[in-house]
Every structure is written in C-alpha cells, then in structure tokens.
Amino acid sequence: MIENILDLPLDAQPDADEFVRAAMEWHFSPETGSAYWLERAKTLPFDPRTDVKGFEDLALFPNIINELRDVRVEDLIPRGYGPNPDVVGVYESGGTTGAPKRVVVLRDWWERHIAWMSAGLDAAGFPRNVNWLAVLPSGPHIAGTLALHQARERGGIRFTIDLDPRWVKKLLAAGKGAEAERYADHLVEQAAFVLRTQDVGVLMTTPPLLKRMAGDDDLVDLINEKVQGIIWGGAHMDADTRDLYHTEVFPDVKIRGSYGSTMMLGGSNERLGADDPYISDPPAPYVTFRVVDPDTGRTVGYGERGQVVVNHVSKNMLLPNNLERDLATRVEPPAGQAGDSVADVAPVTHFESEAVIEGVY
Amino acid sequence: MTEPIFIDALGPRGPYRSRNRQTVTDVAGNPMVELTLVPELYVTRAMSAMHKAKTLPLEERLTALAKGGELFATGVVDGMSAADYQYMVSRMSGTPLPIVRRAAEGISRHAAEAYRSAQQARPIGAVNDWRDPRARHGTAAWVRRGDVFAVHAAGNHPGVHTLWMEALTLGYRVAVRPSRREPLTPYRLVSALRACGFGDDQIVMLPTDYAAADEILRQADLSMVYGGQDVIDKYAADPTVLPNGPGRSKILITADSDWRVYLDMIVASISHEGGTACVNTTAVFVEGDPTPVAEAIAERLSTIPSLSPEDDKAVLTAYSLDAAKTMESYLLEKAQGTKALLGGHGVVDELSDGSAVLRPAVHLVDSPFAEQVNIELAFPCVWVAPWTREAGTDIFHETLVLTAVTKDEHLLDELLEDPTIRNLYIGNHPTYWMAPGVPHDAFLGEFLMRTKAVIRD
Numbered sequence: 058m059i060e061n062i063l064d065l066p067l068d069a070q071p072d073a074d075e076f077v078r079a080a081m082e083w084h085f086s087p088e089t090g091s092a093y094w095l096e097r098a099k100t101l102p103f104d105p106r107t108d109v110k111g112f113e114d115l116a117l118f119p120n121i122i123n124e125l126r127d128v129r130v131e132d133l134i135p136r137g138y139g140p141n142p143d144v145v146g147v148y149e150s151g152g153t154t155g156a157p158k159r160v161v162v163l164r165d166w167w168e169r170h171i172a173w174m175s176a177g178l179d180a181a182g183f184p185r186n187v188n189w190l191a192v193l194p195s196g197p198h199i200a201g202t203l204a205l206h207q208a209r210e211r212g213g214i215r216f217t218i219d220l221d222p223r224w225v226k227k228l229l230a231a232g233k234g235a236e237a238e239r240y241a242d243h244l245v246e247q248a249a250f251v252l253r254t255q256d257v258g259v260l261m262t263t264p265p266l267l268k269r270m271a272g273d274d275d276l277v278d279l280i281n282e283k284v285q286g287i288i289w290g291g292a293h294m295d296a297d298t299r300d301l302y303h304t305e306v307f308p309d310v311k312i313r314g315s316y317g318s319t320m321m322l323g324g325s326n327e328r329l330g331a332d333d334p335y336i337s338d339p340p341a342p343y344v345t346f347r348v349v350d351p352d353t354g355r356t357v358g359y360g361e362r363g364q365v366v367v368n369h370v371s372k373n374m375l376l377p378n379n380l381e382r383d384l385a386t387r388v389e390p391p392a393g394q395a396g397d398s399v400a401d402v403a404p405v406t407h408f409e410s411e412a413v414i415e416g417v418y
Numbered sequence: 419m420t421e422p423i424f425i426d427a428l429g430p431r432g433p434y435r436s437r438n439r440q441t442v443t444d445v446a447g448n449p450m451v452e453l454t455l456v457p458e459l460y461v462t463r464a465m466s467a468m469h470k471a472k473t474l475p476l477e478e479r480l481t482a483l484a485k486g487g488e489l490f491a492t493g494v495v496d497g498m499s500a501a502d503y504q505y506m507v508s509r510m511s512g513t514p515l516p517i518v519r520r521a522a523e524g525i526s527r528h529a530a531e532a533y534r535s536a537q538q539a540r541p542i543g544a545v546n547d548w549r550d551p552r553a554r555h556g557t558a559a560w561v562r563r564g565d566v567f568a569v570h571a572a573g574n575h576p577g578v579h580t581l582w583m584e585a586l587t588l589g590y591r592v593a594v595r596p597s598r599r600e601p602l603t604p605y606r607l608v609s610a611l612r613a614c615g616f617g618d619d620q621i622v623m624l625p626t627d628y629a630a631a632d633e634i635l636r637q638a639d640l641s642m643v644y645g646g647q648d649v650i651d652k653y654a655a656d657p658t659v660l661p662n663g664p665g666r667s668k669i670l671i672t673a674d675s676d677w678r679v680y681l682d683m684i685v686a687s688i689s690h691e692g693g694t695a696c697v698n699t700t701a702v703f704v705e706g707d708p709t710p711v712a713e714a715i716a717e718r719l720s721t722i723p724s725l726s727p728e729d730d731k732a733v734l735t736a737y738s739l740d741a742a743k744t745m746e747s748y749l750l751e752k753a754q755g756t757k758a759l760l761g762g763h764g765v766v767d768e769l770s771d772g773s774a775v776l777r778p779a780v781h782l783v784d785s786p787f788a789e790q791v792n793i794e795l796a797f798p799c800v801w802v803a804p805w806t807r808e809a810g811t812d813i814f815h816e817t818l819v820l821t822a823v824t825k826d827e828h829l830l831d832e833l834l835e836d837p838t839i840r841n842l843y844i845g846n847h848p849t850y851w852m853a854p855g856v857p858h859d860a861f862l863g864e865f866l867m868r869t870k871a872v873i874r875d
Contacts, residue, residue, distance in 0.1 A: 232652075238636065272462040272637070274470075297436040298457040306463065 063372045064165070067173035073342040073395035074111030077370060081105045084375045089137030093128050094375060097121065112342060112395045115368050118377040122320065125150075125158035133161050135372065148319045149197035151222065162199070162322055166343075166373035170323045171206045173340050174315075177326035178211065181313055183286040186212040187258020192248045192266050193291065195219045199319040200291050204261045216255060218247045222263075222291075245269050245276070252279050261288040264298070271306045281307060290315040290324065293383075293403050299335060316402050320379055322369050325399075328391075334400035336388050343371050345396030348387035349380075351405075356397075362386050365399055423451045425605050427460070428612070430467035430619035434460065438627075440598055444509040445727065445736045445773035451510075453601050458630040464622055465593065465637030468566045471619035473589045480533050482615030483586060487529025490610040491522045503606055505728055511573055511600040512773065514692055514725075514732035521576035525607065528580040528854055535854040536584040539863025548872050556873035563868050564639020566591050570631060571604055572644035572662075573597025574694045574796060579607055582642065584862050586611075591620045595634050601625055635659060640866060660865045664794045665696030665818035667849040670805060672824035673705040678714075680823050680846055685718045687821065687848040689778065692735035693798035697819050697850040701791035703805035712782045712802035716760040719778035719798055724767040734775040735797060742766045742774035745795060749779060752793055756801070757782040765797070786813050814839050818859060819849040 062071045062079045084090045085098055085105045098105060103117055125133075134142050143164035149157035179185070191204035195217060208215035220240075228237040244266060251257060260280065262270075267289055270276050280287075287302075287310055294314060302312050316337040317324020321344050328336040339346055348363040349356055357363035365383045369376040385399035425442075426433040436454045444450050456464075474482065492500050504522060508515040528535070540546070544558035553559070567590040569582045574597075585592055596604040601623075608623040624634060635641045635658075642660045643649055650663035669684055671677045677684070687699035704711045725732040737745070746766045753762070761779030768774045776797035783790050783801050786809040790801045811832050814820055821843040822833055834842050840859050843851060852858060 234632070235656075268459050268462060271459055272466055274466060295438060295457055297438050298459045300437075301457065301459050301463070306459070 067169050067340040067343060068176065070393060071342070073345075076342045077109060077112050077115060080370045080372075080375060081109045083137060083372055084135060086137075089135055091135045092132040093124075094135075096132075097124075112345070115345075115370070115377045120378045120380055122158055122376070122379045125160065125320075126156040128159070130159055130161045133159075133374065134163070137372070138163060146199075146202055147197070148199040148202070148322075150319050151198070151226075157197070158320060160319060160322055160374060160376070162202075163373045166322065166371045167206070170340070170343075171203075171210050174203075174324070174326065175207060175210050178207075178286075178313070180329060181286075181327070182311055183211075183313070184258050187285065188214045188216060188256050189259045189261060190216045190218070190248060190251050190255075190257045192218045192220065192244060192260070192262040194222055198222075198291070199317075199322070200261075203317075203323070207261075208259070213258065216251045216257065218244055218251070220244050220266075241266065241269050245273065249273075249276055249279070252276070252283065257283055259286045259288065260284045261290070263291045264289050264294045265292060267302075268298075271302070277306060281309065284310055286311040286313065288313050288315060290317060295403065296334060296401060316383075316399065318367075318381065320369070320376065320381070321367055322371070322374055322376075328398065334386060334388075336398050336400045337402065338391055338394070338398045339367075339396070341390065341394045341396050344369055346385075346399050348385055348397050348399060351380075357387050359387050359389055362401075364405065365402070368396070422449065425451050425453045425601050425625070427454045427456045427625055428605070428608050428618070428621075428623040429456075429460065429464050430471065430622055432618055436460075440625075440627075442510060442598065442601065443738075445512040445738055446769075446771040447738060447773075450506060451602065453598060453625050455598075455625055455627045456630065458626075458633045461624055461626060461630050461633040462637060464624060465566065465568075465634065467619050468591045468593060468622065469637075471591055471617065473565070473591065474616060474620055476589070478615055479586060479589070482611060483532055483583060484530040485614035486607070486611035486616070487526040487583075489614060490529070490607050491526035493610070495606050495610050495613070498606070503602065507576060507600060507602050508727040508732075510602060512692075512727045512736035512775075513575060513600075513694070514735065515728050515730060516732065517691055518576060524577055525580050525583075525603075529583055531854040532580075532583040533587040536587050536861075536863050538855040539857075539861030539867065541869060544869045545872075548874060553872045553874045556871065558869040559872040560867050561870055562589055563866060564590070566593065566638045566640075567866065568593045568595070568634045568638035568641040570595050570635070570641070570643040570645070571597055573599035573601075575691060576600075576603040577691075577695070578644060579603055581858065581862055585866055586616075586621065588863065588866055590640075590866065593622045593624055593634055593638060595631055596623060596625050598625065598627075642862075642865075660862075662696070662859060664792075665698070665700070666792050666794050666816060667697050667699050667819040667821075668701045668703065668791070668814060668817050669699050669821045669849065670703045670814070670823065671705065671711070672805075672822075672826055672829070674825045675823045677704065677711050677823070681714055681718070683821070683846050683848050684711075685715060687850060688715065688800045689719060689722065689733065689798040690848065690850045692733065693778070694735050694796040695850060696794075697852065698794075698798070699800060699821075699849045700794045701801040701803060703786055703791075703803050703813075705805050705807075708782060708802045708804045712759050712780055715800065715802065716778075716780040719780060720760055722778060722798070724769065724775045724777060726769055726771065726773075734777065736769065736773045736775050739766070739768060739772060739774045742776055745776060745797070749795060749799065752790060753779075753781050756784075756788070756790060759802075761799075765799075792816075811836060819843060819851075821845075821847055821849050 145162040145167045189208035193200040195201035315324040325337040325339040345368045347366040351364040365381045367379045385402040388398040390398045426435045440453045441449045504518045540560045544560040567585040594604045644662045650661045653659040727736040759780040765777045778798035786803045786805045815838045819841045
C-alpha cells in the first residue's frame with residue numbers, strides 16, 4: 058500500500074505530503090532504505106519517519122550533496138529493490154568544483170521519467186518516429202542516456218557525437234581558449250556529417266554548441282531544412298538568445314529547453330505557451346524547486362530572483378535541499394503542484410573585480 | 419519621468435534592442451541611457467553577415483567618412499544635437515566638456531583625413547592598384563590582410579574612435595564594441611557614418627557584456643583592443659589582435675638643458691586631456707636634482723580648479739565618488755616610501771553633485787629604478803625621479819611616448835633605436851602631441867595591410 062503512491066506515473070501528481078511520508082518510510086525503513094541513508098539517519102537530529110510529516114518538512118534535511126562525491130554507489134541503492142536492482146547507469150555531476158558527485162539511476166524511475174518527458178514533447182508538437190542527433194556527453198553525465206532513451210521511446214534512431222565538457226572547462230581555466238575553440242569546431246564538423254547524410258528530425262545539444270552551429274550559415278540552412286525540433290540542455294540560455302533563435306535563426310523549428318541536471322536525476326519540462334519568460338515546470342512532487350535568497354535561505358516572492366534549491370524524492374533516491382549553482386525567477390507552479398516553477402535560469406554570477414587596474418583604459 | 423534614452427546595438431540588419439540592458443549613469447550615479455547588451459549569438463550572426471558584406475568602393479567610402487565626420491561633430495544624429503551629445507558624454511564619462519568638444523572636432527577632422535593618414539603607412543615600394551603604371555614593370559601592391567576589423571574600444575576619451583576610421587578607408591568592414599562606460603561616442607559616430615553612405619553590414623556597433631566580448635574578436639579577421647596590462651598579456655600571443663595598453667609616457671631632461679624653459683610643456687604633458695590619456699606623462703626624469711622640478715610642477719598643478727565635467731573651464735576628469743576613492747587609496751598605498759609634494763594626503767575632491775575629481779598628485783622618488791615610475795593612473799599623477807648616465811636607458815623600455823630634452827645626440831640615437839620606446843619626441847614637444855599621418859603606436863596600416871607582388875602586361 059505504502060509503495061503504491063511511489064509507483065505512480067509522473068503526471069499523476071499524488072498529494073505531496075502523503076507522497077513525502079511514503080518516501081520517508083521507504084528510505085528510512087531498515088528493510089527498504091539504502092545503506093547510505095540508514096547510516097546517515099543516525100546523525101540526523103530528527104527521525105524522518107515521524108518528524109517529516111509533509112512536503113515542507115523536507116527542509117529539515119541537511120544538504121548532503123557533497124557526500125555523494127565519496128559514497129559507494131551500491132550504498133545508494135535502496136534495499137527494497139532486492140538483490141538484483143535494475144540499474145540504468147551511474148551518472149556524475151559536472152565536476153567543475155572538485156571531485157564529481159555520483160548518483161545511481163534505477164529502471165523504474167527512469168522509465169517513468171522518460172515517459173513524462175516524452176509526453177511533454179508530444180504536447181509541444183515534437184515529431185515522433187524521427188531520428189535524433191545528440192551532440193552531448195554520452196557519460197558520465199545523464200544527458201546522453203536521456204537522448205538515447207527518448208529517441209528510442211519515440212520511435213527514432215539516435216545518432217551521437219560525444220564530447221567531454223570537463224576537458225573543455227580545464228582548457229578554459231588554463232587560458233587555452235583557442236584550443237577549446239578548435240575542439241568545439243571539431244564537434245560541429247562531426248555533427249555536420251550526420252546532418253548532411255542522414256535523416257535527422259530532432260537535434261539535442263548544449264547552448265554553446267548550438268550557438269556555434271548558428272554561426273555557420275550552411276549548417277543553419279541544413280538544420281532549417283531537415284530538423285523539426287531542437288532540444289537544448291546542460292547550460293543556460295538567456296531570453297535574448299532564445300528570441301533570436303525563435304525569430305531569426307531557426308524560425309520554423311520547434312525549440313525547447315530542458316532545465317535539468319544529473320543531480321535531479323532528470324529534468325523539467327518547458328511550460329507551453331509561456332515563451333517570455335521561459336518557465337520550467339518540474340515533475341513534482343518527485344523533483345521540486347524552491348527559489349531562495351542565498352543569504353537567508355528564505356523563499357523569495359513570486360517574480361523575484363533567487364538561487365534554486367532542488368529536491369529529488371523517488372523510490373530511486375532521496376536527495377533533498379540541493380542548492381544548485383543557478384539563479385532563477387520564482388514562478389507559481391501549475392495548479393496543485395508542490396514547490397516552485399522557475400524562469401530565466403542563469404548561472405550564479407560573480408561580480409567583476411573592483412580592484413584598480415593600472416593604466417587609462 | 420521622461421522616456422529613457424536607448425542606445426541600441428547597430429547590427430547588420432539595423433538597430434537591435436535586447437532585454438538584457440545596462441543602465442549607464444552619469445558620474446553622480448544618475449541614470450542617463452539604457453544600453454543594449456547583445457547576446458553572444460547576436461555577435462556570431464552579425465559577424466557572419468559582416469564577412470558576407472561588400473566593401474564600399476573607395477570614392478564612396480571617403481565621401482561617406484568626410485560627411486559622416488562632419489555630421490558627427492556638428493549635426494543632429496538620431497535626434498540628438500552635437501551640444502547635447504557633448505554634454506552627455508562629459509557627464510557620463512567625467513571627461514571635461516572642453517576636451518569632449520575638441521575630441522569631437524578631432525574625430526571630424528580625422529574622418530576627412532583618414533585616407534591620407536592611412537596611406538602614410540604604405541611602403542614606398544607598393545602601389546594601391548594593379549592598374550598603377552608601375553605594375554607593368556613589376557611592383558608591390560598594398561593589400562588588406564582580411565576584410566573584417568573589430569575594435570574593443572575604451573571609454574576614457576572620445577579620441578580613441580579616430581584610429582579605426584583608417585581601417586574603413588582601407589576597405590575593412592568594422593565592428594566596434596563600445597565601452598560600457600561611454601557608449602555614446604561610437605553610437606553617434608557609427609550612426610553618422612551610416613547616414614552618410616556606409617551600409618548597415620559594413621559598420622556595426624555591438625555592445626556586449628564581458629562574456630560575449632571575445633566572440634567579436636574570434637569572428638573578426640583582425641582586431642584592436644584597449645586595456646590594462648592584463649589585456650595586453652591576454653592577447654600577447656595572438657597575432658590577429660593589436661593591443662593598446664598602458665602608455666607609461668615619460669619625459670627625460672638632461673643636465674645640458676634648463677628645465678625652466680620646458681616647464682609649460684612638462685605640466686601640460688601631465689594634465690592635458692584631463693590626465694586620462696595614454697600619452698599623458700607618468701614620470702619625469704631629471705639629470706641632477708629633481709626636487710626643484712617637482713616643486714615647480716606641483717605649484718603649477720595645484721592651481722587647477724575642481725569643477726564639474728560639464729563646466730566650460732573644467733580640466734580634471736570626474737569620477738563616481740566610489741571610483742575616485744578606490745583610485746585614491748591605491749595611490750596612497752603605492753606612494754609609500756616616496757615624498758609627496760602634492761596630493762600626499764589624498765586627491766579626492768567631492769563635487770556638489772556627489773561625484774568627485776581626482777586632483778593632481780606629484781611625488782618624488784629617490785631612484786630612477788623606483789617601481790612607481792611605471793604606475794599610470796587616469797588623472798594628473800606624476801612621479802619625478804633623479805636620472806644619471808649610469809642608470810642608462812633600459813628604464814625607458816615599454817614607453818609609449820618619451821619626450822627627451824637633451825643635446826646629447828648619442829643618447830637620442832640610443833633612444834630612437836630602442837624598439838620598445840614607441841615614440842620619441844625631442845625637445846619642447848609634449849608627450850600628448852599627435853597628428854594625422856604620424857603613427858601613434860606604429861601605423862595601424864602596418865598591422866592591417868601587407869604587400870604582394872604584381873606584374874602585368
């Protein structure tokens with residue numbers, strides 16, 4: 058009985074409080090919880106099974122995200138999955154701030170998530186039975202797997218060009234911008250081979266690579282001719298850039314952003330008919346957002362900007378209070394949905410140094 | 419509430435206004451204009467269109483430049499009169515109004531003469547056209563190294579917008595990224611040039627934030643950037659980027675010359691143009707006792723009044739109070755161990771509107787090797803140092819303009835031969851002296867052009 062509410066399809070939207078209580082039972086019962094959470098619970102100043110009475114009480118949890126840099130992945134799998142859990146894969150965070158964080162994705166969550174995202178694509182008018190080209194990392198991030206399973210779910214073949222964003226970040230950090238440029242050109246060149254010779258209906262890539270493709274007029278023509286839908290993710294896109302794509306570069310192509318991350322174990326769906334600002338609705342109560350003032354941790358008002366806190370609550374994983382390095386405008390969620398929706402997601406900015414630079418310029 | 423003044427990007431398909439904008443304020447912090455900041459994608463697309471554009475034929479572009487310069491300096495551009503423009507620039511950048519006026523006239527004059535000026539860089543062995551009779555016997559032709567030239571402009575002085583017009587005369591399409599501190603001058607100049615004949619895809623103005631700025635350079639064939647030492651270092655290894663960095667201009671007076679005769683020139687070199695130009699003198703070296711020279715400079719500079727930038731008699735550049743205080747504390751820290759003759763207790767003078775000027779500073783250092791002699795700050799700030807023959811000329815390395823007051827021809831030979839001293843003025847010529855047809859930091863044409871052999875029947 059307890060497990061039923063955790064097994065609903067993602068668009069079922071169970072009562073968030075009841076759902077969270079069921080998840081606490083699952084993750085903190087010795088029979089079903091993961092080794093990690095059962096051990097971690099001993100140092101919590103509260104008992105999740107009795108003290109977490111609803112969705113809002115998720116805020117009681119500390120942000121344990123950094124512990125995922127070291128935990129054995131086996132210890133993250135709830136015992137309730139039995140001795141042979143159906144593991145889709147192990148995925149890692151970006152790895153920009155030290156050692157990467159790691160999660161295990163299990164089949165039941167993943168299939169429901171894929172189905173939910175796919176329904177979102179249907180609603181947005183994305184074609185089925187077309188091939189996909191994913192210019193995304195195949196691993197260790199989640200994006201490549203997402204593209205593969207989405208394409209499959211929707212009746213297409215996935216073509217892929219692999220990339221290593223961590224190496225690009227290292228190049229940039231070392232001031233080797235020109236080398237990073239050459240790598241990006243290399244990726245676009247490979248993507249162009251697929252686009253020229255194959256039937257590609259959906260292109261999935263990152264904003265920096267999409268921008269690079271948009272700088273090549275021949276490639277723009279090719280995409281406009283063949284591709285019916287573009288999905289971008291893994292980085293940010295500002296409203297002006299989105300507008301240029303919609304009005305000028307790819308005017309007849311459906312373009313959809315997906316605010317998601319490996320640490321969400323998936324992503325959100327772009328709200329239809331809300332083009333400006335662009336709003337992301339997560340699959341609550343499984344993935345929920347809270348937009349907070351980074352200084353006080355308090356939720357900001359609707360329309361105000363703050364930093365995004367993400368909760369992931371499923372049978373697969375409990376990952377509460379993860380403070381992402383993203384800023385967003387807090388938006389009212391769809392009716393009856395827990396948490397916030399977000400708009401205009403952008404990276405947390407660091408202000409330019411106020412130090413005096415000698416010279417007159 | 420009046421409608422704010424928008425400064426849109428001037429893109430290859432006309433003006434473009436983004437959602438992402440920056441409010442540019444006057445020196446007192448009052449909002450003046452709403453500046454569009456284009457996203458990187460816009461830059462990419464605009465530069466791609468620039469590459470596909472045609473170059474305006476020579477006669478047409480010279481006419482457009484001359485007319486455009488005139489319109490810029492005297493006419494109504496995008497609804498704004500010349501007087502309003504000058505007032506706004508002085509309030510926005512803090513540059514004294516008389517300097518803005520002179521700079522606007524200078525831009526206009528330079529627009530008309532840019533072709534002649536650019537041609538001074540053409541090797542004597544090269545012609546401009548294969549139709550030249552010299553091609554029948556074989557000659558060199560002077561040709562562009564690319565088609566699209568980008569400029570990361572500075573906002574310290576409107577005069578930074580004179581140089582790139584030479585690239586236009588040579589047939590480059592030009593993309594200007596304005597300074598976010600003073601975008602009005604390039605906006606007005608590009609608008610005027612377009613109104614007088616240049617196509618939207620032949621000259622563009624692309625204001626960007628820091629992140630998108632590099633895209634302009636990446637997509638241009640050749641570029642010129644202005645900045646501090648960090649910018650110079652960043653592009654040092656990039657053969658497609660010409661950096662304009664700190665000037666660290668200097669004056670040397672040897673014992674065979676009476677410094678009193680040159681005092682006007684010295685003082686003017688320090689304070690002319692509000693002290694914010696790379697050609698303003700940063701250090702004065704005196705063979706013999708530098709103290710009386712420093713005292714005389716201090717006395718003269720102390721009489722400069724503190725006035726709002728829009729005042730007809732303003733001399734000093736105004737800054738926001740915060741920026742002025744930051745610069746002041748930097749000066750006070752760096753000046754430790756030197757003898758202050760002016761400004762030793764601070765240089766910030768707050769104006770009635772809440773902005774501030776930085777009053778002149780004169781410091782004596784005890785050695786020509788003191789680290790201070792290369793500290794260039796954007797106000798009249800000078801370091802006076804002793805100099806001896808033993809100290810030699812290595813200390814003048816990396817100097818934009820060196821004025822040498824000396825009768826020692828051997829010394830002048832040595833200074834002329836040093837390739838890191840970019841310009842050498844001999845005798846009573848201020849470091850800020852410039853003229854069309856005379857290089858500022860080598861001819862721009864040396865960077866923009868190359869030669870190729872041509873022979874014809």
